[in-house]
Amino acid sequence: MEKFLYLVLDVFSFLIPFAYSFERKHLHFIQYWKPYFLAILLVGLFFIAWDVYFTVEGVWGFNNRYLVGINIFYLPLEEWLFFLLIPYASNFIHYSLKYFFPKPKLTPQSSFYLSLSLFILSAVVAVLNFDKIYTLCSFGLFSILMLIQLKYGFAIFQRYILSFLIILIPFFIVNSWLTGAFTAEPIVFYNxxxxxxxxxxxxxxxxxxxxxxxxxxxxxLFEHLKKKRFEH
Incomplete structure (x- = not known):
């Protein structure tokens, strides 16, 4: 059973959101599958390339004790599935919350100042840690994203930042499992x-x-693709 632990975490995290995607009374999320999966895949390609590089460079690695043993471009099969299944499940939470609880959101002004604060904080951390590649890249990419948010003022941020606080609950559980909170050794280990x-x-x-x-x-990306698909 140990060999399937990472795979089980991937699939179990995905199953409930996947099942509810077929529900017709409310979200009926299946209607958005094409742009949704396309967005996940396109963004996922960037993060997979990042993942491969960091794995090769020893920034992080994977414990074979908890893997089925299939590797593709230095990454275990489970890691490839992670980039498909976990974003699907996580962002499904956002759209469910948006549907059932439409009112809670930040004001445009609050959204701007939060984005600005997060940009400054993350940019400073990145600049001060050029010698730590994971810190530099994670905070650096986040700061770029916040800069884009500041420039274009995407309204979805007003809702998504609140949804992300809820998404962090399953994220924390799954990632804690991956990093050794509930196992003898971490499934994913870091340098x-x-x-x-x-x-x-x-x-x-x-x-x-x-x-x-x-x-x-x-x-x-999904919102952009969805708008193009359903407006034509």
């Missing part, structure tokens, strides 16, 4: 010379910024 060495539980702080960049990036 702490390349990060700040700050952990939230067993999760490197950088993972939270990495996660937001991946998920929000796919949301922005």
């Amino acid at each position: 702490d010379d390349e990060n700040l060495g700050i952990r939230v539980g067993t999760i490197p702080l950088e993972d939270f910024f990495y996660c937001f960049s991946m998920l929000y990036g796919s949301i922005l």
Whole structure:
């Protein structure tokens, strides 16, 4: 059973959102599958390339004790599935919350100042840690995303930043499992010379910024693709 642990985490995280995608009374999310999966795949390609490079460079690695043993371009099969299944499940939470609880959102002004604060904070951390590649890349990419948010003022940020606080709950559980909170050894291990060495539980702080960049990036692309598809 140990050999299937990462695979089980991937699939279990995906199953409930996937099942509810067919529900017709409310979201009926299946109607958006084509632009949704396309957005996830396109953004995922960038993060997979990042993942391959970091794996080769020893920034992080994977424990064969918990893997089925199929590797593609230095990454285990489970890691490839992670970039498809976890973004699907995570952002499905956002759209469910948006449907059932439409009112809670930040004001445009609050959204601007939050984006500005996050941009300054992440940019400073990135600049001060050029010698730590994971810190530099995770905070650096996040700061670029916040700069784009400041420039274009995407209204979806007003809702998504609140949804992300809820998404962090399953993210924390799954990532804690991957980083060794519930296993004898971590499934995914990190070279702490390349990060700040700050952990939230067993999760490197950088993972939270990495996660937001991946998920929000796919949301922005999905909204763009959905608008093009359903307006024509």
